[in-house]
């Protein structure tokens with residue numbers, strides 16, 4: 001599905017260096033790592049929002065187009081829920097319908113899907129509220145509904161439940177898991193919550209100081225990590 005080769009991102013210093021990473025279709029990947037380790041940068045590179053300073057990014061074996069119409073076409077197969085959800089100053093309903101309208105889905109399908117999703121994320125009652133009046137947690141749920149409405153091939157989630165209470169976290173996790181299973185959507189989720197990674201990821205990627213320290217099946221990363229820093233991190237201890 002996705003392959004990265006010698007990908008580096010340099011701002012004032014090197015913030016990300018991925019030697020080789022291969023992600024497979026239909027899996028849920030959890031990215032964990034300390035603050036500032038490069039997790040959001042990695043997601044932005046995958047979504048072609050940030051251009052790597054060097055290296056190669058391949059989608060289904062083909063180099064990712066970094067400009068123009070082809071780049072946009074590829075971006076349209078992906079959905080990104082940002083760490084700070086960005087909603088349009090429009091109704092909740094129109095926010096969720098946006099991606100479907102942009103992809104010219106038939107009206108009846110748009111209505112059906114948007115209504116069903118708002119129900120699923122518990123936002124039906126607020127369908128006609130302006131999105132800029134929502135609480136943080138409500139906005140996050142709408143952002144997720146909007147992201148998954150068009151059934152992307154790749155769903156990129158950056159701390160999708162950071163502002164939510166436990167009940168809502170469970171709901172969102174269920175939606176993510178169901179989508180991945182039923183629709184074979186590949187999910188890459190950044191989370192600070194190692195328990196969340198353990199609950200829903202098939203594979204966990206541990207990033208520290210811009211480098212992929214270790215990647216493997218979730219239970220292996222939690223129970224028998226190869227690296228000492230991974231062990232310290234999953235045990236909730238400090239990592240330097």
Ligand SMILES: Nc1ncnc2c1ncn2[C@@H]1O[C@H](COP(=O)(O)OP(=O)(O)OP(=O)(O)O)[C@@H](O)[C@H]1O
Nearest residue numbers: 011012015033034035036037038039040041042083
């Ligand atoms: N546009 C930018 N210009 C300069 N430095 C940047 C830029 N974007 C990110 N960085 C730096 O790159 C490093 C990695 O940032 P990134 O946002 O990827 O971290 P993160 O792992 O997502 O952290 P957090 O868990 O706090 O969200 C940080 O030191 C950050 O300050």
Ligand SMILES: [Mg+2]
Nearest residue numbers: 039040083158
């Ligand atoms: Mg981040």
